[in-house]
Amino acid sequence: MSDKILEIENLTVSFEGFKALNQLNFSMDTGELRVIIGPNGAGKTTFLDVITGKVQPTTGRALFKGKNLRSRSEHNISRLGIGRKFQTPRVYLQLTPRENLDLSCNRHKNVLATLMGRPSGTERRTVAGLLETIGLTTKADIPAALLSHGEKQRLEIGMLVAQSPDLLLVDEPVAGLTDEETENVGSLLITLAESHSIIVIEHDMEFVRQIARQVTVLHQGSVLCEGTMDEVQNNPQVIEVYLGQPEEDDG
Numbered sequence: 001m002s003d004k005i006l007e008i009e010n011l012t013v014s015f016e017g018f019k020a021l022n023q024l025n026f027s028m029d030t031g032e033l034r035v036i037i038g039p040n041g042a043g044k045t046t047f048l049d050v051i052t053g054k055v056q057p058t059t060g061r062a063l064f065k066g067k068n069l070r071s072r073s074e075h076n077i078s079r080l081g082i083g084r085k086f087q088t089p090r091v092y093l094q095l096t097p098r099e100n101l102d103l104s105c106n107r108h109k110n111v112l113a114t115l116m117g118r119p120s121g122t123e124r125r126t127v128a129g130l131l132e133t134i135g136l137t138t139k140a141d142i143p144a145a146l147l148s149h150g151e152k153q154r155l156e157i158g159m160l161v162a163q164s165p166d167l168l169l170v171d172e173p174v175a176g177l178t179d180e181e182t183e184n185v186g187s188l189l190i191t192l193a194e195s196h197s198i199i200v201i202e203h204d205m206e207f208v209r210q211i212a213r214q215v216t217v218l219h220q221g222s223v224l225c226e227g228t229m230d231e232v233q234n235n236p237q238v239i240e241v242y243l244g245q246p247e248e249d250d251g
């Protein structure tokens with residue numbers, strides 16, 4: 001068994017000749033929290049699409065816990081232990097946070113059975129623990145429609161965790177959030193990183209500074225550089241292609 005949770009080898013994805021990913025190599029240890037940054041069009045979304053089976057590599061391969069992901073369906077990959085959180089929250093707005101989490105803990109049962117049935121003691125404890133982790137205990141029983149955007153993001157992250165994935169893929173979790181909500185989501189991801197491997201794609205550099213230990217910079221479908229936030233920020237190539245863009249400084 002490899003201690004790498006993810007290994008990407010010479011991965012190329014071509015869309016009608018255009019290489020969205022170009023001979024990309026990447027690896028990540030089990031238990032790591034990795035942030036991926038890069039300018040628009042660098043290939044970040046395509047990278048996640050390959051890992052989740054939405055897009056097939058043209059050449060190269062992606063291994064999850066040593067298993068080749070080629071030709072596996074998205075469903076199969078999710079069952080292997082990869083969970084993805086998209087940018088927009090996808091919670092059931094008419095249900096409460098507790099009910100949303102109940103459903104996620106019981107993906108194998110159908111929706112009606114979950115809502116009508118009584119959750120077992122273990123499930124209740126799991127849901128109560130998750131509500132606490134995502135900071136929604138006091139709002140557990142109001143319709144999710146009444147939650148703020150940041151609270152919905154945290155709920156959806158909780159719903160993902162409820163499915164016990166080994167690797168969490170989180171796409172721009174703080175887009176459109178207030179500073180306070182951004183910090184809450186950051187703290188949540190740091191807490192979850194104690195027991196999960198996590199990849200976060202993010203544009204918000206303040207947020208990246210809050211959570212990142214290792215940062216990977218993508219550019220034109222390949223890895224431009226990797227390192228700590230300080231190393232990445234001081235890399236002349238990165239400054240040129242990405243961080244060198246005029247910064248908005250609001251103090």
Ligand SMILES: Nc1ncnc2c1ncn2[C@@H]1O[C@H](COP(=O)(O)OP(=O)(O)OP(=O)(O)O)[C@@H](O)[C@H]1O
Binds near residue numbers: 015040041042047
């Ligand atoms: N299905 C597709 N067909 C053709 N081109 C595509 C397709 N999907 C992505 N691309 C192109 O591949 C490149 C990489 O796109 P991708 O969405 O992965 O970048 P990104 O780093 O996520 O960008 P952003 O930060 O803007 O979301 C872009 O130039 C995009 O236009």
